[in-house]
Amino acid sequence: GENVEQHPSTLSVQEGDSAVIKCTYSDSASNYFPWYKQELGKGPQLIIDIRSNVGEKKDQRIAVTLNKTAKHFSLHITETQPEDSAVYFCAASKKGTGFQKLVFGTGTRLLVSP
């Protein structure tokens, strides 16, 4: 089955710096890669996603890149702000017969210091 690895486990940056979180996946059939932000005591919130027919997607300060050949994808956050502090999870899934089972990475705790 699919296995998703995520690095780093913790990331500390100064406000205004960029943050990059990387994930690798094992199943070449995976074709959907969402990123979730989870704040303490809350549920995961979808922040951006990318499908395998696209190499890059951007939404304001957040961007995701996908390298299908190398089977890795990354989250880039520019001009970080203290409110970006949270745990970020990458995930992968493949669209089969209507079944979308997300396999999550182990999470990255991002701390943005003012």
Add this chain to the structure above:
Amino acid sequence: NAGVMQNPRHLVRRRGQEARLRCSPMKGHSHVYWYRQLPEEGLKFMVYLQKENIIDESGMPKERFSAEFPKEGPSILRIQQVVRGDSAAYFCASSPDTTRQGGNTIYFGEGSWLTVV
């Protein structure tokens, strides 16, 4: 447009009791998923349901755990004879019909935190 609604948000049970967690998917969503998150860990898939059908329960423990999504009403995750190791956050998620555009997008609820004492 309400999101995925879960209740209770927090639940405390003594060992041996039953826990029932409820989930109402987003309006228009016909697919429901349950995930479990142990402290300081990522989310692990448990079960995927459509109305009145369990599609995949490969992540569900073989004993004590069951899930349903009846024709009317919320999805229920039921844990019988709870043990301390069941203490975790249980997240429900939903998605629209996967044959339509955006079918992959899965939205999570705020979770139900189960504590077994």
